[in-house]
Amino acid sequence: MSAHTRFRVGLTGDFYDAAGQLKYRDIGLDLFQSAAGIDVQRFAEHRPEIAPDQLTGFNGVVVLTPRVTANSLTASQDLLGLGRFGVGFDSVDVAACTAADVAIFITTGAVDYSVAEATVGWMLALVHHVRIKDQLVREGRWDDRSRYMGRELRERTLGLVGFGGIGKAVVKLLASFGMQTPLVFDPFVPAAVIAEAGAKSVSLDELLSQSDFVSLHCPLNDKTRNLISARELALMKPNAYVINTARGGIIEEDALFAALSTGEIAGAALDCFVGEPLTSPPRWAELDNILLAPHSIAWTDELFRDIGRAACQGLIDLSVGKKPRGVVNPEVFDRSTYQAKWKRIVG
Numbered sequence: 568m569s570a571h572t573r574f575r576v577g578l579t580g581d582f583y584d585a586a587g588q589l590k591y592r593d594i595g596l597d598l599f600q601s602a603a604g605i606d607v608q609r610f611a612e613h614r615p616e617i618a619p620d621q622l623t624g625f626n627g628v629v630v631l632t633p634r635v636t637a638n639s640l641t642a643s644q645d646l647l648g649l650g651r652f653g654v655g656f657d658s659v660d661v662a663a664c665t666a667a668d669v670a671i672f673i674t675t676g677a678v679d680y681s682v683a684e685a686t687v688g689w690m691l692a693l694v695h696h697v698r699i700k701d702q703l704v705r706e707g708r709w710d711d712r713s714r715y716m717g718r719e720l721r722e723r724t725l726g727l728v729g730f731g732g733i734g735k736a737v738v739k740l741l742a743s744f745g746m747q748t749p750l751v752f753d754p755f756v757p758a759a760v761i762a763e764a765g766a767k768s769v770s771l772d773e774l775l776s777q778s779d780f781v782s783l784h785c786p787l788n789d790k791t792r793n794l795i796s797a798r799e800l801a802l803m804k805p806n807a808y809v810i811n812t813a814r815g816g817i818i819e820e821d822a823l824f825a826a827l828s829t830g831e832i833a834g835a836a837l838d839c840f841v842g843e844p845l846t847s848p849p850r851w852a853e854l855d856n857i858l859l860a861p862h863s864i865a866w867t868d869e870l871f872r873d874i875g876r877a878a879c880q881g882l883i884d885l886s887v888g889k890k891p892r893g894v895v896n897p898e899v900f901d902r903s904t905y906q907a908k909w910k911r912i913v914g
Contacts, residue, residue, distance in 0.1 A: 573604045574886035574913065575645075576879075577625040580613030581632050592868050594629075594652075595875025602883045622646055626912055627882035629875075630659075635671075637663035647909055648885045650878035654678050655814060656895050657787045665896045668905040670885070674877035675893035676732050681870035682812050683736035686782055689836040689858060690725075693780075693808045694718045698858060718806075721745040726778030728771070728794070729785030729813070730756045735764050737782065750774045753785070775802040780810060787814035797822040806833045812864060815840040827854050838864040888913050 576599065584590050587609070599605050610621050616634040619642035626645055631652045637660055640646070648670040651659060656673055664671045692698065695717040703711050723746050727734045730753040738749050742765070749766040750773070758768035771794075775781060781803065785791050795809065796819035803809070809832065811818055820841055826832050834856035840849070843862060851857055881891030888909070890900060899905050 574626045576607045577628040578609045579631050580610040591871045593872040595879040598879040629878045635659040640667040643667045650881045665899045670899050671895045672881050672891045673893045674874045677873040677877040679732035679736040681865040682733045685865040687740050723779040726750040726774040726781045728752050728783045734784045780808050782810040783813045787816050791817050793819040800826045803832050808834045810836045812838045
């Protein structure tokens with residue numbers, strides 16, 4: 568690190584392959600090149616949970632998948648902020664960050680379009696039996712095609728559980744498909760705001776019973792864990808689908824597996840699971856009425872570029888004394904101890 572460098576940024580090891588090469592085409596690192604006084608280094612190795620020694624000396628860190636716990640932060644005396652590469656932060660102990668005088672921020676807005684596009688793609692793939700029809704050709708089962716008549720999105724109803732930026736983007740993308748008015752369950756968004764976006768605010772039970780697609784776009788927390796369980800699945804139409812691009816644990820997996828196995832609902836698409844990563848074939852692979860992805864259905868070059876730029880810009884902002892966007896624990900900036908650390912590091 569050169570003598571004039573005053574702000575040291577780390578990148579967690581999972582951004583890099585075994586040879587130390589960046590796995591992704593663009594994660595916004597070019598922003599650091601035009602920012603004065605910033606030195607960027609990668610963690611020497613990837614660990615599922617960030618260890619205290621990995622944070623030593625860093626003033627800011629961009630975090631892809633590792634967990635951040637209270638133990639992680641025991642050597643964070645020079646750390647001002649963590650930028651989560653995405654919008655979920657259930658892997659971060661936010662209270663511990665605040666207690667350790669560390670700001671945690673997410674890349675608000677950067678994921679909206681990509682996740683919305685992936686959601687619409689999955690809706691189309693489910694109703695047109697894309698996976699099964701591909702398999703029919705590969706297995707020479709041409710004459711079985713009449714057993715898999717599809718359904719159009721036209722005249723169907725979408726139910727959105729959670730109505731942040733992603734949910735709004737889904738509604739916008741689907742505007743030309745001739746669907747019914749989307750239904751929304753989100754107790755934190757006023758009904759007038761939902762109506763202005765072209766959707767209707769309803770209770771969760773009403774959404775489940777009336778929707779042809781139930782798409783989850785809410786965070787995982789104590790209130791949403793197992794939000795969709797056996798009771799909720801029983802409310803759904805037998806020809807309805809559930810899509811989860813949010814977090815594993817929002818759907819109770821045993822109940823969903825049972826509902827899919829018995830035909831209680833038509834199908835599902837899952838991008839996230841309890842106990843990730845899944846490193847051996849899961850029970851879901853036994854089912855024909857489900858689409859699966861390894862928590863990456865929305866991963867695109869454009870997505871990583873946009874997320875990366877948001878995360879890098881947040882750390883640049885901290886390095887010049889500005890609050891970044893998307894801070895999860897804004898109360899940390901009111902702490903005199905944080906302000907003293909910030910002043911010591913950036914002047």
